[in-house]
Amino acid sequence: MDLSVSDAPVGRLLDGRYRIEALVARGGMATVYKATDTRLDRPVALKIMHAELAADDEFVARFINEARAVAQLSDPNVVNVFDQGEDDGAVYLAMEYINGRTLRDVLHERGRLGADLALEVAESVLSALASAHRAGIVHRDVKPENVLVGNDGRVKVADFGLARANSSSSKTTRGLLGTVSYISPEQALGERATPRSDVYSAGIMLYELLTGKTPHEGPTDFVVVRSHIDDDVPPPSELVPLPPSVDDLVVTATAREPLQRYADAGAFLGAVRRARSAIAGVVLPAPEDDPELAETHAEPRDSAGVTLDEALAGTVLAGQVGQVRPDEDVTETSRPGSTRRIDAPLSIRFTEDETDAETGEEPPRPGSRAARQAEARARAAAHRRTEQTRSRRGLYLFLFVLLLAVGVATAAWWYGSGRWESTPSLLDLTAEQAETRAEESGFTAVNGGEEFSETVEAGLVLSTEPGPGERLLGGGEITYVLSKGPERYEVPTLTGLTVEAANQLAEPLSLTVRVEDEVYHDEVEAGLILTQSVEPGEQVRRDTEVVVTVSRGPQPLTIEDFTGRPATDAQAALTAAGFRVNTVEQNSNDVAPGVIISQEPASGTGFRNDEITITVSLGPELVPVPEVRGERVEDAERILREAGFEVEIVDLFPGIGGEDGRGVRIQNQEPQAGTPLAPGSNVRIIHF
Known part of the structure; x- marks a missing residue:
């Protein structure tokens, strides 16, 4: 049962206890409904996790962590959490219902707040954060959208959805948790959020309350985040006239270096209270030389002389209705600042020379019976006229008060709720259907653009402003946003x-x-790039991560020198290493056959398939033995020695040819003529 994508569940009983009354708001993580706790008969706000996130154990744990974190806090400025549970896959929190609006709504209406009023709001917010910091909890997302202002003027901090117990982990949290306009520099750099991070965000919010804008703005979120990291927050007095103590609050709270800020919300709260005491009764002069500057620096509407309850809950009246005490004389206003009496006392006198107005007869003599009777009748008539006058005056006074009360009540009804009507639900309708339904209910529906949605079909209404069931002046405009379907x-x-x-x-x-x-x-x-984790052409969600493998190019290989070693060993080793081997053979009188004479290159590094040339010895160059048979011994020896051979002379019959065998001819030779021999080899010549 998906309770998080529309207002369809209105009227359902969740977990056998909470009856859903109306949709309040929808966020990226959950949908909030107004509901009634049927057991305790009280209104509550139900925060129900979106269905697709409820299937993710990590999100569920984070959601439940919110309930546990806030339940630890006991502060009048924290939205209370009453209950947490799950019903048929719907994971929910039951929280205190605040009848009011967000601080963001207040800023939209007012532009900015006066210094004392802004500090009073900040004091309430910091009181809530101080309670959280004492419990080891960091809010991580302090901003006007998460500050609720009740119609009774109470200020409460909500949505600890990004909160984590400060002592739960010492690991650095990678990624941005929070909102870019209020995120601290350390969070923007991916470092762990601390109480000083909340102090920074609260300082940014105080700057906005005072000036009507955030200090860091830019065309993209990246530009804003870089400004938090690289740029100091300027004193708000550059935009509006403020006491130096207020500048000090903002500059200290928003220092880029965490150690230069207030240690936590409690320290910031103490500084705010001291500043409020210091500036009590201080009147700031507006610039008079430049009319535009004077207009910019003027106190925002309804700010001066208005209490927090009146200014934030919208209960300031234009005037007051007085009441008349029963014992007062009724007066009529003749002009501003003056009155005249309309009920002078009545007296009747008779003189001796006066005549009766009705009969024309002379009045009776004083003291006579007739005179006494006449005086008695006159006193009775005067009394009756006085009573009648008082009776009419009381009636007129009653009618006046009654008409005044009716008029005031009618005006209050008309200006309060008489002109306001409940807006219909346009969710999940086409644009044409939404405009028709709005017109039937006495409103005008206008297209406010399109947004992606994972849960609402493309072409249907995704959200409206104001939302379903909210109060709007009759004939007012309802702005609807159409779904573009899933963002892919x-x-x-x-x-x-x-x-x-x-x-x-x-x-x-x-x-x-x-x-x-x-x-x-x-x-x-x-x-x-060699490979990518997601195939080209595949449709994916926003912020999908594509993991890639990058080439480092060919791998460098170490070249081993095989000079003086057998060529067979070099050939096998270099080939196995990935090189191509080029073999050159060469005669050598110094290097044995099959042994490497030289190698090019002989050292350093190369890459796979590079060519390495080895020169292999064939041994000495061979010379064919000359033919010396039939030659005289002395000539044969000379020929062989000139050819580079050593000569051994063998006489088979010593003494026959003389002592040295001179003149005798060679009968045989070993080895035979033509046999290739290395220079210096021994050749035997035989004679007898």
Whole structure:
């Protein structure tokens, strides 16, 4: 049962206890409904996690953590959490219902607040945060949208959905948790949020309350985040006249270096209270030389002399209606500042020379019976006229008060709720259907654009402003936003690109490219992408991460020198290392056959398939033995020695041919003529 995508569940009983009354708001993580706790008969706010997130254990744990974190706090400025549970897959929180609006709504209506009023709001917010910090909890998302202002003027901090117990982990949280306009520099850098991070966000919010704008603005979220990291927050007095003590509050709270800020919300709260006491009764002069500057610096409407309850709950009246006490004389206003009496006392006198107005006869003599009777009748008539006058005056006074009360009540009804009507639900309707339903209910529906949605079909109404069931002047406009359906982007081909080029291609598609590994590759140039985790052409959600592998180019290989070693060993080892071996043979009188004479290159590094040339010895160059048979001994010896051989003379019959055998001819030779021998080899010549 998906209770988080529309107002359809109105009237249902959740978990056998909470009867859903109306949709209040929808966020990225959950939908909030107004409900009635049937057991305790009290209104509550039900925060129900979106169905697709309820299936994710990590999100559910985070959601439940909110309930546990806030339940630890006991502060009048914290939205209370009453209950937490699950019903048929719907994970929910039951919280205190605040009849009012957000601080963001107040800023939209008023532009900015006066210094004392802004500090009073900040004091309430910091009181809630101080309670959280004492419990070891960091809010992480302090902003006007998470500050609720009740119609009775109470200020409460809500939505600890991003909160974490400060002592639960010392690991750094990567990624941005929070809202870019209020995020602290350390959170923007991916560091762990601390109480000083909440102090920074509260300082940004105080700046906005005082000036009507945030200090860091830009065309993209990235520009705003970089401003938090690189730029100091200027004193708010550059935009509006303020006491130096208020500037000090903002500048200290928003210092880029956390250690230069207030240690926590409690310290910030104490500074705010001291500043309020210091500036009590101080009147700031508005610039008089420049009319535009004077207008800019003027106190915002309804700010001066208005209490927090009146200014934020919208209960300031234009005038007051007085009441007349029964014992007062009724007076009629003749002009401002003056009155005249309309009920002078009645007296009747008779003189001796006066005549009866009715009979024309002379009045009776004083003291006579007739005179006494006449005086008695006159006193009775005067009394009756006095009573009649008083009776008419009381009646007129009663009618006046009654008419005044009716008029005031009618005016209050008309200006309070008489002109306001409940808005219909346009959710999940087409644009044409929504405009028709709004017209039937006495309103005008206007198209406010399109937004992506994972839960509402494309072309149907995703949200409205104001929402269903809210009060709006009759004939007013309801702005509706149509769903564009799920936000999907087609993954491009990233292989063969540099990482920089891949990021430029992925950024407009709301994709993230992350390099997971760099590996050697013989064919792909270093720095180019080899593989990607998501296939090109696949449709993916916003902010999908595509993991890529990048080439490091060919792997460098160490070259081993095989000079003086057998060629067979060199051939096997170099081939196994990935090189191509080129073999050259050469005669050598110094190197044995089959042994490497030289190698090129002989050292350093190379790459796979590089060529290495080895020169292999064939041994000495061989010379064929000359033919010396039939030659005289002395000639044969000379011929052989000139050919480079050593000569051994063998006489088979010593003494026959003389002592030295001179003149005798050679009968045989070993080895035979033509046999190749290395120079210096021994050749035997035989004679007898």
